[in-house]
Structure formats: C-alpha cells, structure tokens
Amino acid sequence: EVTQPPSVSVSPGQTASITCSGDNLGHKYICWYQQKPGQSPVVVIYEDRKRPSGIPERFSGSHSGNTATLTISGTQTMDEADYYCQAWDSSTAHVVFGGGTKLTVL
Amino acid sequence: EMQLVESGGGLVQPGRSLRLSCTASGFTFDDYAMHWVRQAPGKGLEWVSGISWNSGSIGYVDSVKGRFTISRDNAKRSLYLQMNSLRTEDTALYYCAKDNDGHFDWLSFWGQGTQVTVSS
Numbered sequence: 440e441v442t443q444p445p446s447v448s449v450s451p452g453q454t455a456s457i458t459c460s461g462d463n464l465g466h467k468y469i470c471w472y473q474q475k476p477g478q479s480p481v482v483v484i485y486e487d488r489k490r491p492s493g494i495p496e497r498f499s500g501s502h503s504g505n506t507a508t509l510t511i512s513g514t515q516t517m518d519e520a521d522y523y524c525q526a527w528d529s530s531t532a533h534v535v536f537g538g539g540t541k542l543t544v545l
Numbered sequence: 546e547m548q549l550v551e552s553g554g555g556l557v558q559p560g561r562s563l564r565l566s567c568t569a570s571g572f573t574f575d576d577y578a579m580h581w582v583r584q585a586p587g588k589g590l591e592w593v594s595g596i597s598w599n600s601g602s603i604g605y606v607d608s609v610k611g612r613f614t615i616s617r618d619n620a621k622r623s624l625y626l627q628m629n630s631l632r633t634e635d636t637a638l639y640y641c642a643k644d645n646d647g648h649f650d651w652l653s654f655w656g657q658g659t660q661v662t663v664s665s
C-alpha cells in the first residue's frame with residue numbers, strides 16, 4: 440500500500456511538497472502523475488527524479504528510504520491538480536498507485 | 546502522433562460481461578507493455594491489469610482476479626479487457642495506458658478512457 444496526504448495547500452509562488460510512502464518503496468522507482476479535472480493523467484516525474492520533456496523545471500522529485508517526494512517550486516495556479524505517485528514491481532507484474540493528493544493553490 | 550483509443554464501455558447489469566478494447570497508433574505497439582487503469586467517480590486511480598510486450602507477464606489487482614482477463618493482439622495493435630461477473634463497484638472510467646518499457650515500468654501515455662457503468 441502506498442500513502443499520500445489527501446490534500447496540500449500552497450500560496451502562489453511558494454513551494455509545495457507531496458509525499459508518497461510505503462513499506463516496500465525503498466527499492467523501487469517512483470513516478471508522479473498530474474491529473475487536472477476532466478483530463479487523463481500526465482507523468483511529471485519518472486524514475487524518482489527525472490522530468491519528461493515539456494515538464495517545467497519547477498517540478499522535481501526525490502526519494503529516500505520508503506518515502507518519495509514531489510516538489511513544486513514557485514507553484515503556479517496552473518499547477519492546481521490531483522497528483523498521484525506510482526510504483527511497480529516487474530517480478531510480480533504489479534503496479535500500485537498512491538491514493539492521490541489534491542493540490543490547491545490559493 | 547501517439548494515440549490510444551478505448552472503446553466498448555457502456556451500461557451493464559451486475560453479473561453481466563463487457564469487453565473493452567484499446568487501439569494504438571503512432572508508436573511500435575509490440576515493443577511496450579500495456580495497462581488498464583480505472584477511476585471511479587470522484588476517486589483516485591486504480592491499476593486494474595497489465596500485460597508485457599509478448600504477453601509473457603500478466604498481472605491483476607486482487608479485486609478483479611478470476612473475473613477480468615487482459616490480452617493483446619500485436620498484429621492488430623490492440624489491447625483488450627474481458628470483464629465478467631461485473632459488480633457495481635467496477636463502475637469507473639477505464640483508461641488504456643502505454644508503459645515506458647516492454648515490461649512493467651511507468652505509464653508514459655494514456656488514452657481518454659471509456660466509461661463502464663454497472664447498475665440494475
């Protein structure tokens with residue numbers, strides 16, 4: 440099981456941090472998805488800290504032990520969305536999502 | 546341009562069956578694992594099932610094991626989800642998603658989803 444805080448609030452221009460924790464995450468890569476209302480998810484961070492092309496530099500990721508963190512620096516109102524972390528295990532053919540975090544920018 | 550187009554959703558009674566399809570274009574389909582992910586109304590993402598590039602590795606979330614079957618036809622660039630013994634709790638938007646790898650990794654591209662509603 441993978442746990443995220445249900446909600447995080449941040450003021451525009453400030454730094455938002457969203458955590459993702461689980462007992463067996465220490466040896467797994469984590470990725471992060473952003474989902475805006477009515478849209479399909481889009482990956483913003485993969486392999487703990489890599490950004491796909493087109494994702495702003497203000498998105499960053501880190502992973503220490505059983506906790507991964509998505510950090511959004513200089514948060515903008517357009518970053519308001521639901522964020523999900525995801526881990527996978529190729530040996531057991533399983534994928535798991537965190538419960539999701541609603542980021543409010545106000 | 547990469548595309549994933551889901552189809553086959555609809556309204557179905559509890560206990561009945563439905564088959565979802567996902568047709569891919571814009572990338573080499575048989576190089577990548579594929580997945581089904583669902584999202585119940587107002588809820589989070591839930592991985593349902595995944596299949597490796599050659600169908601050699603298949604996984605399911607516990608709640609659908611024995612009821613759902615994932616398959617793929619690489620010649621037709623298509624992914625399928627056969628859903629039997631449907632329950633009201635299976636009601637959700639079902640997304641087809643492309644993996645980043647031939648085996649299980651992160652999901653690099655998603656379709657728009659097809660709605661499944663299970664209700665009497």
